[in-house]
Amino acid sequence: MSNARATEAWRKYAKPGGLLGDGGPSMSLFGKVYARCYDQFMDRIDRSGAAEHRRRLVEEAGGKVLEIGAGTGKNLPLYRAAELVVALDPDPAMLARAQDAALEARVPVEVVEGDARALPFPDASIDAVVFSLVLCTVPDLDRAIAEARRVLRPGGTLRFYEHVRAADPRLALWQDLLERPWGWVGRGCHPNRDTAAVATARFSVLSLEEFDIPAMPWIVRPHVIGIAERPAA
Numbered sequence: 096m097s098n099a100r101a102t103e104a105w106r107k108y109a110k111p112g113g114l115l116g117d118g119g120p121s122m123s124l125f126g127k128v129y130a131r132c133y134d135q136f137m138d139r140i141d142r143s144g145a146a147e148h149r150r151r152l153v154e155e156a157g158g159k160v161l162e163i164g165a166g167t168g169k170n171l172p173l174y175r176a177a178e179l180v181v182a183l184d185p186d187p188a189m190l191a192r193a194q195d196a197a198l199e200a201r202v203p204v205e206v207v208e209g210d211a212r213a214l215p216f217p218d219a220s221i222d223a224v225v226f227s228l229v230l231c232t233v234p235d236l237d238r239a240i241a242e243a244r245r246v247l248r249p250g251g252t253l254r255f256y257e258h259v260r261a262a263d264p265r266l267a268l269w270q271d272l273l274e275r276p277w278g279w280v281g282r283g284c285h286p287n288r289d290t291a292a293v294a295t296a297r298f299s300v301l302s303l304e305e306f307d308i309p310a311m312p313w314i315v316r317p318h319v320i321g322i323a324e325r326p327a328a
């Protein structure tokens with residue numbers, strides 16, 4: 096499928112009043128400014144070396160791939176093996192930027208408005224689900240993972256790159272203490288989630304790596320990158 100056709104195809108999923116490229120009513124000025132600032136901030140982090148983690152996360156994801164919370168589409172140009180990437184996010188301003196990023200992609204991309212808590216896809220219909228810096232923000236982590244598991248086929252992979260709760264108890268304490276104010280700045284981001292444990296609880300872990308990203312604000316420096324497989328049962 097060409098990118099132009101794929102880009103057109105997302106519209107069948109779009110909610111009325113939430114049209115992305117049309118600048119619909121749900122795309123507030125605040126949303127647009129936030130999306131632009133996020134892009135600029137993340138460009139700086141990616142240039143510091145984090146782009147390599149993004150590449151490792153998605154490069155080999157094959158078949159039909161669903162990227163949940165795709166945001167401004169930072170990963171979209173990095174896919175190589177996917178037959179199709181569906182980039183899903185609830186925020187129209189982020190998705191408007193993802194539409195632009197999709198034009199740089201080497202694989203077909205559909206940009207779709209949706210929520211991790213109720214994915215608009217049938218059971219076992221997806222080969223790989225990608226979460227990239229999003230499980231810190233979803234309002235219900237358990238439900239988001241359960242939905243990802245539901246749409247993945249048996250043997251399909253969950254790929255995640257996330258900032259997580261610190262192993263160092265002093266930093267973890269600060270993450271707990273600053274959770275609320277950090278959430279105001281980061282639009283609901285929780286710095287203290289033990290994301291890897293929740294994400295892999297009902298999956299078979301294939302790889303899991305922990306590391307710091309020094310360019311990130313100190314409260315969200317600890318990261319993980321991992322791949323886990325959905326078991327048959």
Ligand SMILES: C[S@@+](CC[C@H](N)C(=O)[O-])C[C@H]1O[C@@H](n2cnc3c(N)ncnc32)[C@H](O)[C@@H]1O
Pocket residue numbers: 137163164165166167168169170183184185186189209210211212226227228229232233234
């Ligand atoms: C920090 S950004 C990460 C964007 C992108 N994945 C990246 O790697 O740069 C978090 C994203 O999660 C999205 N998000 C928040 N709540 C969500 C939900 N319930 N379902 C899906 N995505 C959600 C936000 O709209 C935002 O685009």
